[in-house]
Structure formats: C-alpha cells, structure tokens
Amino acid sequence: MSKNVLVIGSGGREHALCWKLADSPLVKQIFCAPGSVGISSIVKVESVDINIKDYPVLAEWCKQKNIDLVIVGPEDPLADGIVDALSSYGIKCFGPTKSGAEIEANKDWAKKFMAKYQIPTARYQSFTDAEAAKNFINNAPFPALVVKASGLAAGKGVVVASSKEEACAAVDEIMTDAKYGSAGQTVVIEEVLEGDEVSVLAFTDGETVSLMPPSQDHKRIGDGDTGPNTGGMGAYCPCPLITPEQLADVKEQVLQRAVDGLKAEGIHYVGVLYAGMMVTKSGPMTLEFNCRFGDPETQVLMLLLDSDLYTIMRACVDGTLKQVQVKWETEMCAVGVVIASKGYPVTSTKGCVISGLSQVQSQPNIVVFHSGVARGANDSLVTAGGRVILVAAKRSSLRTAASVATSAAAAIDFPGAQYRKDIAHRAFSNSVIA
Incomplete structure (x- = not known):
C-alpha cells in the first residue's frame, strides 16, 4: 500500500529529498511545507502552506492527510523539538528529538560530548565572557584558532582566524555585537586543524550506522577557496581525499561512537548524523556534528543513491536499518555547482529573472535543484534568496x-x-584524481 509523506523545508536539500522520494513506488504523495516552485514541479509533490511551529494544528493536518512519515530537512525545527511534539501525537518522524539535535544546536555541548566519549576532535575551550575568551586567545598555545558561535547560525558564525587580533575581533563580533543573536552567547575557541575537510553522513536508527559515500562541500564564495564563508557553494561525491581505511575509522570511532554515546545519555537518535571531518596527517579529526542532511551535499548524494530512500528512512524510524542493504552507484560521480545571487553571502538580490533553465534541464544526467527561486511576472522564475540554484551532473569520472x-x-x-x-x-x- 503506497504512503503519503510530509517533508519539512524549502531549500535545495529538500528539493533533492523530494526528487528521490518521488522515485519510490511505495510513496503515493509527497507534501512539502512550505516547499517551493521547483519542489512543486516534481510529479507526486505538492507544496503546502501550514505553520510548522503550531504543533497541534500540524499534527491534526498529518492525521487528516494520512501522513505515514514526516521528514525534517533543516536543523532549526529539529532543535525546536518538532519530532518530540509530533511523536507525542503518534506521528512517525525521520529526524532526531530535541535532545539529539543538541549535537548540532549547541557546539559547547557537542565538544564536551566528544571528549566524554573519546571521539577524536580538536583541543578547545568554551566561554560565556568575552574578556575571558580574549585572554585565552592571547595566551593560547595553539598557532592558529577557530572562533565559533556555540548556537545555530545558519551555517555561518565560524571564523578561522589568521591572527590573535582577528580571533579577538571575532569574539567581539559574535559576543559583544551579538552578530548571530543568542547563538553567540557562548563561544567555542579551538585549535585550527590542517588538512582536507570531508563530509561523512550516515543513516542511523539509534543502533546501526549506515555510511553514505564521503563528499566535500565548498564553503567559501570564491574560486581557490577565497573570500567569506557561505552556506556552501557546491559539493562533489565521492570524495577521494579520505581513504577507505580512514572512512572505516570514522564509522567506528566517530559515528558509531556518537550514536552509542547518545544512547548512553538516554537519547535515542534517529535520522541522519553528519560528521564534518578534517583529514589531518595524524588521521581524521571531528570538526563538528550536524543533526540532518547537509546542503549542498544532499543534492549530490541523492544522485548516487541506488536504493529506495523511503524504505531506508522508514527502517531508521522502525529500528530495522540492520536489515536494509543501502546501495550506492559506486561507478559514478556527482558534482553540484551552486549559483548565488548578487551580494551573497552578505546580502541577497531578489526578483531577477532566471534564464537558461529549460536548456540545462533537458540534458541527460543533469538535475537542477532550487534553493531560492520564486514565481515572477508572466510565469517567469526569479531569484528569491542568496543561494538560488544548484545544478548537479552525474558522470563516470569526477573530472567529467x-x-x-x-x-x-x-x-x-x-x-x-x-x-x-x-x-x-x-x-x-x-x-588523487588523474
């Protein structure tokens, strides 16, 4: 019997999830709240305007629509406790509870958790006082420092400082000037790790961990990794900068250890656990955890997933992931390029007419995912955010x-x-690649 599902979110990540879910013969209809123009263009998918923060209304709507599974895309609703609320009404959700989402929503908590469960990570200190933080910076034994807002800052709020002066300025910006609001009430200051950054995501049902192929996000706005950090300007998969042996270590020493540690803390973690890793000379080290799919990593991962996404997600929720063989297209590679609006990442430009989409979408093994696109005059498509579109290609070689x-x-x-x-x-x- 085919099922109805609800996806929470409106970005490129949710577009990719809806696109892959629509492939499932087990899925009858997909609702997406709030969705987008691009998401609504997928067969089986309907965007819905419903307040996802009004949990009783949302739960009643889910029951009326016979929603079999709610899939939460962004981190904010997870950190706000949407899974706890819907679960209390008997509605199944793919995504961690509020206590599980703490692993991303509170970097200070996450660092203490990593230390407790011996998950390899950088040395650090946390501060709630700006002067104490700056005093630590000026006397720190590390040659270079990263300053992070402890709370959620939409993929931003992290400054890799090239000097102690820059690190102190970042503390002032985050704490004193409250650039990221309450997210910056606590800062985490840690040593800079040298190496290649790799995203390692996994499905989990709270016991079993099923690894996705490693991918790499490109955070900076400009070619050659220059300019300010963004939410992500593109990604590719699989990433060859981590060896199979190192990946096995990440699975056991980072992801499995984290899931087991969460369980020991009384947290049954269900959904995606994303480890942001730095592959250093002494081995992979954990930069951070995210409690959901990455964006833009999801868009390239979904191109390579060879199994039914709904089946995997339902197995995570039902606690039967061990019985599901998750298959990936191991002979193929996927690359996604983000097109951003003028002024991004500082500002965004809205209402600019987008051209060339139909020409690109007609090509084989190329998929366009909408991140910030709206309907304009005369049925045109216009920009509606910072990151506008991700165009992804799947080919047998990474270079191609x-x-x-x-x-x-x-x-x-x-x-x-x-x-x-x-x-x-x-x-x-x-x-690594010839």
Missing part, C-alpha cells in the same frame, strides 16, 4: 562531472549571478 556541471551553471543566467568554476578542485590538485 565537474566540467559538465560547471558548463551547465554557465548556461543559467540572471543579473549578478555568481558561481564557482573549481568545484572538486582539491581532488585534482592533490593528485
């Missing part, structure tokens, strides 16, 4: 996939469009 995705991004245009032309460059420059 990168070339095709970059060319496709060049064919999509709007005033002020900006995109990186070097997604996956670290795999090439490190001579």
Whole structure:
C-alpha cells in the first residue's frame, strides 16, 4: 500500500529529498511545507502552506492527510523539538528529538560530548565572557584558532582566524555585537586543524550506522577557496581525499561512537548524523556534528543513491536499518555547482529573472535543484534568496562531472549571478584524481 509523506523545508536539500522520494513506488504523495516552485514541479509533490511551529494544528493536518512519515530537512525545527511534539501525537518522524539535535544546536555541548566519549576532535575551550575568551586567545598555545558561535547560525558564525587580533575581533563580533543573536552567547575557541575537510553522513536508527559515500562541500564564495564563508557553494561525491581505511575509522570511532554515546545519555537518535571531518596527517579529526542532511551535499548524494530512500528512512524510524542493504552507484560521480545571487553571502538580490533553465534541464544526467527561486511576472522564475540554484551532473569520472556541471551553471543566467568554476578542485590538485 503506497504512503503519503510530509517533508519539512524549502531549500535545495529538500528539493533533492523530494526528487528521490518521488522515485519510490511505495510513496503515493509527497507534501512539502512550505516547499517551493521547483519542489512543486516534481510529479507526486505538492507544496503546502501550514505553520510548522503550531504543533497541534500540524499534527491534526498529518492525521487528516494520512501522513505515514514526516521528514525534517533543516536543523532549526529539529532543535525546536518538532519530532518530540509530533511523536507525542503518534506521528512517525525521520529526524532526531530535541535532545539529539543538541549535537548540532549547541557546539559547547557537542565538544564536551566528544571528549566524554573519546571521539577524536580538536583541543578547545568554551566561554560565556568575552574578556575571558580574549585572554585565552592571547595566551593560547595553539598557532592558529577557530572562533565559533556555540548556537545555530545558519551555517555561518565560524571564523578561522589568521591572527590573535582577528580571533579577538571575532569574539567581539559574535559576543559583544551579538552578530548571530543568542547563538553567540557562548563561544567555542579551538585549535585550527590542517588538512582536507570531508563530509561523512550516515543513516542511523539509534543502533546501526549506515555510511553514505564521503563528499566535500565548498564553503567559501570564491574560486581557490577565497573570500567569506557561505552556506556552501557546491559539493562533489565521492570524495577521494579520505581513504577507505580512514572512512572505516570514522564509522567506528566517530559515528558509531556518537550514536552509542547518545544512547548512553538516554537519547535515542534517529535520522541522519553528519560528521564534518578534517583529514589531518595524524588521521581524521571531528570538526563538528550536524543533526540532518547537509546542503549542498544532499543534492549530490541523492544522485548516487541506488536504493529506495523511503524504505531506508522508514527502517531508521522502525529500528530495522540492520536489515536494509543501502546501495550506492559506486561507478559514478556527482558534482553540484551552486549559483548565488548578487551580494551573497552578505546580502541577497531578489526578483531577477532566471534564464537558461529549460536548456540545462533537458540534458541527460543533469538535475537542477532550487534553493531560492520564486514565481515572477508572466510565469517567469526569479531569484528569491542568496543561494538560488544548484545544478548537479552525474558522470563516470569526477573530472567529467565537474566540467559538465560547471558548463551547465554557465548556461543559467540572471543579473549578478555568481558561481564557482573549481568545484572538486582539491581532488585534482592533490593528485588523487588523474
């Protein structure tokens, strides 16, 4: 019997999840709240305007629509306790409870958790007082420092300082000036780790951990990893900068250890656990955990998933993940290039007409995911946010996939469009890929 599902969110990540869920013969209809123009264009999918923070109303709506599973995309609703609330009404959710989401929502808590359960990570100190934080910086034994707002800051709130002066300025910005609001009431200051950053995501039912192929996000706005940090300007998968042996270590010493540690804390963690790793000379080290799918990693991962996404998610919720063989297209590579609006990441430009979409979407093994797109005058599509579109290509070689995705991004245009032309460059420059 086919099922109805509800996806919470409206970005490129949720577009990719809906796109993959629509492939499932087990799924009858997908609702997405609030959804988007692009999400609504998928067969089986309907965007719905419902207040996801009004839990009694949302729960009643889910019951009226016979929703079999709620899938939560962004971190904010998870940190706010949407899973706890809906579960109390008997509605099944793919995603951790509020206590499980703490692993992302509270970096100070996460660092203490990693120390307690011997998960490899950088040395650190946390502070609630700006002067004490700056005093630590000026006397720190580390040659370089990262300053992080402890709370949720929409993928931002992290400054990799090139000097102690810059680190102190970051403390003032985060704590004294409250640039990220209450997210910056506590700061975490840690040593800078050197190496390649790799995203390792896993499905989990609270016991079993099923690894996804490693991917790499490109945080900085400009080619060559220059300019300010963003929510992510592109990603590729699989990432060859972590060896199979190192990946096995990450599975056991980071992800499985975290799931077991959460269980020991009385937290039954269900959903996706995402480990942001730095592959250092002494081995993989954990930068942070996220309690959900990454964006833009999800878009490239979904292109390579060879199993039924609904079946996997339902197994996570039912506690039967061990019985499901999750398959990936091991002979293929996927590269996604984000096209952002003028002014991003400082500001965003809205209402600019987007051209070239139909030409790109007609090409084989290329998928366009909407991140910030709205309907404009005369049925046109216009920009409606910072990151506007991700165009993803799947090919048998990483170089070809990168070339095709970059060319496709060049064919999509709007005033002020900006995109990186070097997604996956670290795999090439490190001579991992010929």
